[in-house]
Amino acid sequence: MEESRSVPNAPAVRTAPVPGRRPSAAPRSTARPLPWLALTGAAFTVLQLVLVVPGTGLGWDETVYASQVARDVPAAFFSAPRARGITYLIAPVAALTSATTVLRLALAVLSGVGLWAALRVWRPLLPTRVLALAGALFATLWITLYYGPQVMPNLWSAYGALAATGYFLRSVRDRTDRRALVGLPLAVAVVALMRPPDAGWLVLVPAAAALAVPRWRRPALVLLLAGGLLLGAADWIVEAYTRYGGLLARLHRAAEIQGGIGWHPALDDQIRSLDGRGLCRPCDVPWSHPFTAGWFFALPLLTAVGIRAAVRARRPATAVLPTAVAVALAVPYLFLIDYAAPRFLLPAYALLSLPVADALWRSAAPGGRFRPRATALLAGALAAHLAVQGAVLTGNTARNRHMRADFTAAADALHARGVRPPCVLSGDHAVQLAYYAGCASRQTAGPDAGTSPGELRAEAARRPVALLVPPGDAAPAVARGWRPVPLSDTDSFRGYRAYLPPAPRTTAGRVPAAR
Known part of the structure; x- marks a missing residue:
């Protein structure tokens, strides 16, 4: 019998087992991979349950949102800038009890599921290891952990922005991706339901890309983006006419409450607030803990390295588009209002975690093999970063x-x-x-x-x-x-x-x- 020869790229041929011979062990490549994204979401929930949930109470904004659906508390005045998305999210729990701990537990679990769902949108676009690292980087920021179990809309706006950007890239890459075509307007609607202004800034970049980039030119996607925006903001728009005298009147009143919308550079305010201030208004406090903002200054550099890594991997859009959308979402909070709150930038941080994770992974393991020195250096830097985040989180939860x-x-x-x-x-x-x-x-x-x-x-x-x-x-x-x-x-x-x-x-x- 002629000896068989292996043919490159030929499909594997299964042979019947030889009697009397023990079957060989299954090759390692057939082992089921660990569900890294699900583990990332689960770890995020566990960290909240251990570090944030026990003993914490509702802050001022939270009491406004929670009182709208609480069983035994009259609803507080609902001002023009607010949207009711987060109240709808907690309504099933609040219908049973308004106990703070129960609300915290429910939101901790939901936020872990939300992180998994938003990252999973990107699986056809990025390696799972990069997505898991991106989720870990975002989930271990003190801002993300602190607001994960809170009755606040910003984290959910971040999840929607992350998912919408991924669905858009999938839609322009594969026009037969029906899940992406359905998911895109729904993700935008989530952002609009939680934070209508965020949704407006979110759709600018993908809409422009769908019209201007030749390979992505699909005017139908602009209609999906606009439809998602209107769907999510419908409740806010209707309420503008029933309670505030019209949409323009509500927008004007919202701008007044926020101190006016105009040229108000607040980048330094955002940096100072990273030492644990939930709201810096007016932000005339000293910058007493500069090390808490070290990662913020490293963010642009790491993002640039991540874009370079994506270009080398021949998938530049997976880094360039999230970066562009993150910049658009950050613009109003960095340059158009005169105060700062770290939670405002959560959507931008969620999107930038993708190129940053790509940069760190490529630096530590180019070609898939870890470089000991680079890995040790990055591990040390990440450990110091996590120590700072943990210290700020501990101080915030204690207060x-x-x-x-x-x-x-x-x-x-x-x-x-x-x-x-x-x-x-x-x-x-x-x-x-x-x-x-x-x-x-x-x-x-x-x-x-x-x-x-x-x-x-x-x-x-x-x-x-x-x-x-x-x-x-x-x-x-x-x-x-x-x-x-x-x-x-x-x-x-x-x-x-x-x-x-x-x-x-x-x-x-x-x-x-x-x-």
């Missing part, structure tokens, strides 16, 4: 837990003074404290103004009312003749007074559990 204890003590003090549900709070910190106390919040001035001084005094004749005044401030005219009582001897409320009507009616009611 949050302290805040929760302070607000719970203040709510208990109000209950002891007879301010029990159904009740109304107004004044400084009223919106957030009202959630903890189970009261409604009614402001007579500022961006959350929803009542008048006369209406507030009329409320005092029907149910318990308290007006919160910070130390050093005089009581407003609406509280003339009301009696001041100390609120709580805690860090957050030391020196605060609660002004109560002369003869408040204490309607008996169930005091809600501490949130």
